[in-house]
Amino acid sequence: MLYNFLYPLHIDYSWLNVFRYITFRAIGSSITALLFVIIVGPIFIAWLKKKQIGQVIREDGPESHFSKQGVPTMGGVLILAAMIFSTFIWADLTNGLVWLLLGVSIFFGIIGSVDDWKKIRKGNSRGLTAREKLALQVVGASIVGLYLILHPVYDGVLSLPFFKAILPDLGWWYIPLAVLVIVGASNAVNLTDGLDGLAAGPIVITGAVYLVFSYVAGNMVVAQYLQIPFVQGAGEVAVYCGTLVGACLGFLWFNAYPAQIFMGDVGSLSLGGTLGAVSIITKQELLLAIVGGIFVLEAVSVILQVGYFKLTAGKRIFLMAPIHHHFEKKGWVEPKVVVRFWIISIILGLIGLATLKLR
Numbered sequence: 059m060l061y062n063f064l065y066p067l068h069i070d071y072s073w074l075n076v077f078r079y080i081t082f083r084a085i086g087s088s089i090t091a092l093l094f095v096i097i098v099g100p101i102f103i104a105w106l107k108k109k110q111i112g113q114v115i116r117e118d119g120p121e122s123h124f125s126k127q128g129v130p131t132m133g134g135v136l137i138l139a140a141m142i143f144s145t146f147i148w149a150d151l152t153n154g155l156v157w158l159l160l161g162v163s164i165f166f167g168i169i170g171s172v173d174d175w176k177k178i179r180k181g182n183s184r185g186l187t188a189r190e191k192l193a194l195q196v197v198g199a200s201i202v203g204l205y206l207i208l209h210p211v212y213d214g215v216l217s218l219p220f221f222k223a224i225l226p227d228l229g230w231w232y233i234p235l236a237v238l239v240i241v242g243a244s245n246a247v248n249l250t251d252g253l254d255g256l257a258a259g260p261i262v263i264t265g266a267v268y269l270v271f272s273y274v275a276g277n278m279v280v281a282q283y284l285q286i287p288f289v290q291g292a293g294e295v296a297v298y299c300g301t302l303v304g305a306c307l308g309f310l311w312f313n314a315y316p317a318q319i320f321m322g323d324v325g326s327l328s329l330g331g332t333l334g335a336v337s338i339i340t341k342q343e344l345l346l347a348i349v350g351g352i353f354v355l356e357a358v359s360v361i362l363q364v365g366y367f368k369l370t371a372g373k374r375i376f377l378m379a380p381i382h383h384h385f386e387k388k389g390w391v392e393p394k395v396v397v398r399f400w401i402i403s404i405i406l407g408l409i410g411l412a413t414l415k416l417r
Contacts, residue, residue, distance in 0.1 A: 088304035095308025134325020203236030247330030
């Protein structure tokens with residue numbers, strides 16, 4: 059809104075020309091979202107406490123988590139509000155990709171909020187059924203895939219990290235890929251959100267990496283030089299990634315150990331789905347498996363645990379899944395697990411950035 063209102067005035071006021079730079083607006087969107095969360099956060103937390111909207115802890119979870127019962131949850135609402143507010147200020151609202159990402163964030167946030175609300179109302183950790191949640195996620199992700207495959211500037215070509223010459227054209231099969239990436243990312247982030255600050259940290263890192271890739275993909279000259287797919291209009295995705303990074307950084311101020319608030323499914327499902335959608339839009343779908351390796355690790359640990367449990371009639375690979383609980387059971391204190399996972403996430407983020415040249 060600010061961009062659409064002020065930039066046309068740069069003809070009369072030359073200093074307003076700064077709004078044409080995506081880098082400036084991406085930084086501005088990040089700072090705005092961060093300040094929004096920092097300022098509104100205490101008020102929102104107090105309101106959640108007053109309404110008794112608190113976390114419901116799994117009965118079969120680690121004993122150290124029982125003290126978290128009743129800590130305000132649904133903090134994802136605050137994150138989404140900051141992202142939407144900052145997007146309307148800094149992004150070019152004539153760009154359809156911005157509205158597509160807003161739609162993904164809000165739609166997946168609604169799924170998560172219904173799930174959270176059911177848990178709070180029932181007083182247990184069972185919200186939407188897995189089938190209900192998955193069906194809704196598939197619908198939302200399918201719309202994204204269909205929108206992009208029908209868009210004149212998109213195609214079904216898949217970009218492979220490290221292999222510049224291998225560009226398979228999936229055609230209409232690109233839609234199932236989009237569904238797999240978006241739904242998979244949404245659920246993987248949801249599984250990761252089990253310790254104070256554990257999910258928010260890697261989300262910030264992954265969002266920052268995709269901010270860079272979005273900017274590069276939207277610049278024809280730079281994209282051709284680095285031999286990555288050029289995506290017309292993807293530069294504005296960098297501004298949206300800025301809102302995500304800033305909002306989650308601000309949220310970490312309150313979510314760091316010991317957490318004053320949890321993001322809940324409204325946050326984890328929404329942010330995961332958003333990251334998946336960004337990876338699809340920027341034509342860096344498979345890169346998400348590298349940069350978001352922590353999320354992949356968490357999801358795979360659950361799949362392996364459940365599969366092995368069923369095949370061996372009750373035996374387990376890990377002491378508890380997702381894998382962050384395994385390390386807790388081994389005696390690692392919660393902050394140590396979180397910081398070490400952040401370190402791994404930073405390394406994976408740097409590897410992801412290295413693919414810009416290693417092609």
